[in-house]
Amino acid sequence: MSEVCSCLLRDDGWKWRRDTLRLSYSPYTSPLNTTDVVIENIRTLGNLIASAADGILLRRMIGGTVRNCYIPGHLHGITLAEQATSVLVTKNEVPGNYLDGIFIGATTVPEEITCEYNWCWSNGVGATAAGIYAQAGLRHNIRHNRLGTSGDSFQSYGVHVDAACGDVEVSRNHVAGVISIGYFMGSSTAYGCVRLFEGNTTNATYVPTAYSGLNILPVRLDLGTNGVAMRKFRAQRVSLSASTTPTGGSWLVGDDIEYGDPQAGDYRGTLCVSAGSPGTWKRYGQATA
Incomplete structure (x- = not known):
């Protein structure tokens, strides 16, 4: 069952009428436990200072999609925070934010965040930052993204996976240009932070160091x-x-x-x-x- 709300204009003001329609839609997962909210086609410009808010901030969201958004000038472009689980972040353009373009992290860790087909460039205007930074959480999938741009003078890293993460997959991304490291994966012996690292590429002309961090990949x-x-x-x-x-x-x-x-x-x-x-x-x- 889905509900459709319609409004009627009367001479005594607005009066709401609720009509209930039976539709054929059936979600893949139970609506009692997950959301199928789609956040899309948003264009928002922040004021590019340390006290700026995040462009899109998701907490305690199970399921759902963020797609086709253009998010510059915020603290982080898109943040997946406390208890965000199984969220898809796809086909967004995230340039010129104060810190990271897409940030995955919180004390109560996110799980199974998928970032794919995003373009994150020129982030880190105010500090060292990455196009996509997985700071905490489990089983994230970072794939088919484009990070940085040729001659990028702000973004330090393409993809950064912190040692506190677990079982993150990083595959088939391309770093077009950053000022420091294309792929920064954990620390030298944090063997559990990355589960899979394959098919990733860089533009050698514009990426000084292709890879750093975990020494057994x-x-x-x-x-x-x-x-x-x-x-x-x-x-x-x-x-x-x-x-x-x-x-x-x-x-x-x-x-x-x-x-x-x-x-x-x-x-x-x-x-x-x-x-x-x-x-x-x-x-x-x-x-x-």
Whole structure:
């Protein structure tokens, strides 16, 4: 059931009449637990100061979509805050905000926020900031976004995922230009913050550093025939102990770290053969000298 409100103009003022119509619409998820609110086609301009409000701020929203909006000049362009869950942020243009273009974070963490096909550039006018900053939360999906622009003189990072996040997927984004780092993923040993990092690109001419942060990068996650996760990582040998073993974190049998800097006469990668922290590792795939 959906309700449609109509109004009638009478000589004694406005009188509201409520008509109830039966429509064929049926949401994918129960309206008792989720919202299917769509916020779209908004154009708003802030005053670009530290005390400015966020352009769009969502709290305690389960489900819903923000799309096709143009949001410059605010503190953050779009913020997903306390208890926001399963919100889709798509096809927005978010330029020139005081801090981050799209900000995901709060004490009560957001979960499963999807950011896709957005263009965030020239943000961070007032401080170091990113096009998309996942500061907290679980299982966010950041994909197919365009970050920065050629010669961008404000935005420091394309995508920034903080070490406090968990299981974030970052895939198939392009950083066209920033003043510092294209992809800033957690800290050197925050192995749980990023679940998948694949298919991302940068414009080398306008991005001084393509990548920083997490030194062992998850690049693929599959399930084996026994249902156990088979995880593929990539790392420079200098970030491993004796070029073989991770220096921290918990690892599973079958975890595979491929060297990003193979050399003739050395090995292609290292494989976990006994689970632990960090477990037992053996090198494989010796290349002929």
